[in-house]
Structure formats: structure tokens, C-alpha cells
Amino acid sequence: MNSTLMTASTSYSGRQSAQVPCKINLHLGIHTQKNQRGYHKVDSLMVPVAIYDTVTVNDAPELTVTHDPTLCVIPERTTTWKAAVLLAHKLGISPDVSIDVHVHIPEKAGLGGSSADAAATLRLLAERWGVDSLDPLVVDVAKSVGADVPFFLDPRPSLMLGAGDTLEEAYTPTCDAPLVIVLPAEKGILTQAAYDQFDVAPEPPASYEALASLFTSGEKTVQQVADLLFNNLAPAAKILEPHVAEVEAWLKQQPGVLGAQVSGSGSSSFALCESQDAADAIADAAKAMGWRGYSTQCEL
Numbered sequence: 666m667n668s669t670l671m672t673a674s675t676s677y678s679g680r681q682s683a684q685v686p687c688k689i690n691l692h693l694g695i696h697t698q699k700n701q702r703g704y705h706k707v708d709s710l711m712v713p714v715a716i717y718d719t720v721t722v723n724d725a726p727e728l729t730v731t732h733d734p735t736l737c738v739i740p741e742r743t744t745t746w747k748a749a750v751l752l753a754h755k756l757g758i759s760p761d762v763s764i765d766v767h768v769h770i771p772e773k774a775g776l777g778g779s780s781a782d783a784a785a786t787l788r789l790l791a792e793r794w795g796v797d798s799l800d801p802l803v804v805d806v807a808k809s810v811g812a813d814v815p816f817f818l819d820p821r822p823s824l825m826l827g828a829g830d831t832l833e834e835a836y837t838p839t840c841d842a843p844l845v846i847v848l849p850a851e852k853g854i855l856t857q858a859a860y861d862q863f864d865v866a867p868e869p870p871a872s873y874e875a876l877a878s879l880f881t882s883g884e885k886t887v888q889q890v891a892d893l894l895f896n897n898l899a900p901a902a903k904i905l906e907p908h909v910a911e912v913e914a915w916l917k918q919q920p921g922v923l924g925a926q927v928s929g930s931g932s933s934s935f936a937l938c939e940s941q942d943a944a945d946a947i948a949d950a951a952k953a954m955g956w957r958g959y960s961t962q963c964e965l
């Protein structure tokens with residue numbers, strides 16, 4: 666699965682398409698300090714998850730953006746639109762393309778769907794307009810679209826520091842771990858609301874060093890990773906949406922779960938599992954509870 670988990674693109678004449686995965690934060694440490702932009706200092710160890718959106722770019726007389734299924738925001742307010750306009754502006758050209766996003770990644774789930782779409786858009790447009798997709802100019806545009814966007818320009822297990830937008834170290838994945846993601850039925854959580862709630866009652870971040878060392882060593886078990894999960898934005902998510910706490914607690918009690926926690930700002934939670942069968946059974950049990958459940962894998 667390693668090759669498919671990376672953003673894979675196929676070129677046609679005038680039309681390019683790319684699949685982009687979502688993410689979970691194995692470690693999310695929020696600090697109270699903020700940068701000049703007002704963004705919190707964030708330590709984030711993120712890994713790609715095998716649920717994909719597909720972004721397709723084609724020639725067009727002017728910029729258009731569609732999402733299927735439709736989002737609850739107008740096209741001009743999406744990260745996809747913003748990414749195209751900002752990159753074109755930096756390069757001094759007109760973004761005369763249609764961009765169509767086939768959405769599978771759940772919205773407002775803490776899985777980075779909008780960031781993934783923006784990064785795939787940047788990658789495709791950079792290629793089309795003759796710029797390397799990891800050129801500092803493109804990385805800067807990615808940061809300005811959103812803190813998680815730079816991770817998705819080259820989605821690999823990565824330690825992101827700064828505002829969670831600056832690559833510190835990327836790791837070579839050693840395994841695909843069985844994973845289940847569960848979302849309560851309610852509307853998701855807005856990232857900004859979670860950070861605002863964090864500021865009301867900040868919890869101190871833990872150190873990411875032990876988890877980062879495990880990834881650097883190249884020798885790790887899924888259980889070792891599961892034992893080091895951390896997220897101090899989770900209490901804010903649980904206050905904003907009490908069902909988040911219910912889902913996380915339920916996941917921790919399911920057979921075959923090695924470790925579970927809220928993903929990013931919520932509202933989803935994930936569990937690393939001892940087998941794919943266990944992940945399948947938990948996803949089915951979650952659906953029977955009236956929640957959304959996805960049995961999938963993440964790169965470790």
C-alpha cells in the first residue's frame with residue numbers, strides 16, 4: 666500500500682488527477698504561545714490514512730471549483746479555490762482551470778480533508794505551471810492556505826513543528842497499521858472553535874521526543890506507537906461536542922484496540938488495532954450505534 670498512500674498523479678493532455686489521503690495526529694501538542702499570525706505553537710506527528718479524495722484539474726476559460734458531494738461552503742470560500750488563486754498570484758499568471766474534487770474524507774472531522782484537497786490542488790497546478798511542488802514558493806503558499814496543508818504536499822509520517830506547518834523530519838514508513846475511525850453522527854467541529862476553547866482552559870503539552878525517537882529508529886511495533894498517543898486539543902473537542910468523549914471511551918473498550926484517541930480537533934476518534942478483522946468489526950459495531958465507522962489503515 667505504500668505507493669498508493671503517497672499522493673499519486675496521472676497526467677493526460679490538459680487534464681491531471683491526483684489522489685490524496687487524509688491524516689491522523691498520533692501526537693498533537695498545543696502550546697499557549699502564538700506566532701505573529703495568531704496561530705498557536707504546535708508539535709504534531711502526523712501519518713497518512715488510506716481514505717482518499719481525488720482532485721482533477723483541466724483546461725478552462727476561467728477558474729471553477731466543484732466538490733462532489735457538495736460542501737457546506739461556496740466554491741470561492743474553499744481551500745481549493747484559495748490554493749489556486751494564491752499560487753497563480755505568486756507566479757503572476759491567471760488560474761484558468763477547472764478543479765473538481767471527489768470527496769470521500771469526512772468534513773470537520775480532524776482528518777484534514779480541506780487541507781488535503783488544497784495540497785493536491787497545489788501539487789497539480791505546480792506541475793502544470795512548471796514549478797516543483799516542494800519549491801519553497803509552493804510550501805509558503807501551502808502554509809498561507811492552512812497549517813496542515815504543507816504536510817499533504819508530500820504525505821508521509823512526519824514531525825511538523827512551528828504552527829504545525831513546518832516539516833521538521835519525515836520518516837520512512839515501516840508498516841501499514843490496521844485503523845478504525847469513528848465519527849459521532851452530529852455536525853463536526855470547526856478547528857478555530859477548538860483552538861478558542863483550548864485557550865479558555867489550556868492543558869500543558871507532553872513531549873513528542875519518545876514517539877519521534879521510535880519513528881527515527883525505524884524499529885517499532887504498533888503497540889509501542891499506541892502507548893505514546895497524545896492530544897491536548899482533545900479536551901476542547903469533548904467540551905464542544907460531548908459525543909466525542911463517548912466515542913473515544915467506547916473505542917478504548919473494543920476488542921483488539923491497542924490505543925485510541927480523538928483525531929486533531931475532532932470530531933472523529935481513531936483506534937490502532939491488532940488486526941484488520943478487529944478494525945472491520947469495530948467499524949460495523951460503530952454503525953450499529955448510529956455513528957459513522959471506517960475500517961482502514963495508516964502508515965507507521
Ligand SMILES: C[C@@](CO)(OP(=O)(O)O)[C@H](O)COP(=O)(O)OP(=O)(O)OC[C@H]1O[C@@H](n2ccc(N)nc2=O)[C@H](O)[C@@H]1O
Nearest residue numbers: 704705707775776777811812813828829856857860929930
Ligand atoms: C488541529 C489541526 C491538527 O492537525 O488540524 P485538524 O485536526 O483540525 O484537521 C491543525 O492544527 C489545524 O490545521 P488547519 O486545519 O490547517 O488549520 P487552519 O485552517 O490553518 O486554521 C484554522 C484556525 O485554527 C486556529 N489555529 C490553527 C493552527 C494553529 N497552529 N493555531 C491555531 O490557532 C486558528 O484560529 C485558525 O484560524
Ligand SMILES: Nc1ncnc2c1ncn2[C@@H]1O[C@H](COP(=O)(O)OP(=O)(O)O)[C@@H](O)[C@H]1O
Nearest residue numbers: 736743744772773774775776777778779780782
Ligand atoms: N476542499 C474542502 N474540502 C473539505 N472541506 C472544506 C474544503 N474547503 C473548505 N472546507 C471547509 O473547511 C472546514 C473544515 O474542513 P476540514 O478540513 O474537513 O476539517 P478538519 O480540519 O477538522 O479536518 C469545513 O467547514 C469545510 O466545509
